Amino acid sequence: MPPQLLWFRRDLRLSDHPALLAAIEGDGPVLPFFVIDPKLWDPAGPPRQAWLIRSLTALAQDCDGRLVIRYGDPVDVVPALAAELKADTVFATADCGPYGRTRDAAVADALTQIDVRLERIGTPYAVGPGTVLNGSGDPYKVFTPFSRAWREHGWPAPAASLKAVETVRWAKADSEKLPGEPDLGAMQLPPAGEAAALERWHEFLEDDVNDYAERRDQPGVDGTSGLSVHLKYGEVHPRTLLAGLARKRSGGTGVETFRGELCWREFYADVLWHKPASAREYLRSEFARMRYEPAGDRFEAWCQGRTGFPIVDAGMRQLQAEGWIHNRVRMIVASFLVKDLHVEWQHGARWFMRWLRDGDLASNQHGWQWVAGSGTDAAPYFRVFNPITQGLKFDPDGVYVRRYVAELSDLPGAAAHEPWKHPDGYAGGYPERMVDHAAERLDALARYQEIKK
DNA sequence: TTTTGAGTTGTTCGA
């Protein structure tokens, strides 16, 4: 009996997995496989490469060691594997990103040549991108109306428990070895894989969601869910999370706030679905006409956390230390690059994608476009983050800054945000501010004026 | 078709 092929991509779990359930329904055993595709592997930085290896290692164990690894262009590799095993169907969760859609169309074509079907079942989202439309049948371009329609549309219950699929008969085939882990230096990553994702989720749902609304915006506090990276690799599906939230009786505003964050993830995936080019180009095309500065030495100083603005430098150093930045600080550092240094958002977005372990194309690119003012719900032109007041407001005791900027570790309390006001502010060798924020803010506003119609 | 209300996350200035 030939096996049913199950092609894992960004759905590295066994529970709540409709494509897996569909594969089980066939008569044969299930052969799980993953293709290391150089087009995705090469541009990923060390954190994402390491995470993928660890997550695949965990998945392989959950598949009784039968996960098959192959290398190369899926257009060649997948048909070759299907032919090798005489399979007639390849099951997969649909990929909604620009590259994935194009790749899957090409793979489906190649499979058709040898009489094999590619069955795309389910998506990485509670509501598939392209599903929520406004009264005119067009996609939403503003978050709030989208979120109302998204909630009204609703989503299915989780597909099946892990327990229900423990009886899967896994097929066997030759596998190549996983790549070696890249050098992470001192970087520590949280545990990867489905079991770790579910453990983190249950802990968050039990304890942390109650204070989520108040604590999520303070970078010095451990108040976020930490689930973004698990969602990125599909170690847990948002359906599972939404069902858990719905069962929570006394979650207060935290439940609602967290549901809103999941909705943002779906909204940006929807925007990217309708406008794949927005992964690279300005969603509002007039922004391409704005005056920008080349990404030279100043961009390099931003990347390495040497701008002289404490919370900006703390964020950029956290990125390389942990492969992650707190969401509030992502906005602050992004605003600084675009509006104080006048560098195009794409440069920052690329650096983020290289170093973020949770780097998700839709959320990352559209978060950047939002800050730049060129995206959906564009920030009003006058909304320029002040890195100093943001630091004082959201990290009032300077805990976050001192944690990541060693040169400021001896400054007490809020003084860490304003070393220029402290007699020993530069005793640790911290760099001077590279720009005058007030002047750059006015410059940014002037540049916006120039592209107005 | 026209109209109306609303739009994640801010900052600064002056009273």
Next chain:
DNA sequence: GTCGAACAACTCAAA
């Protein structure tokens, strides 16, 4: 220190 107003004009969603 605290507070409210001003900061423009535009696009979008829905009635």
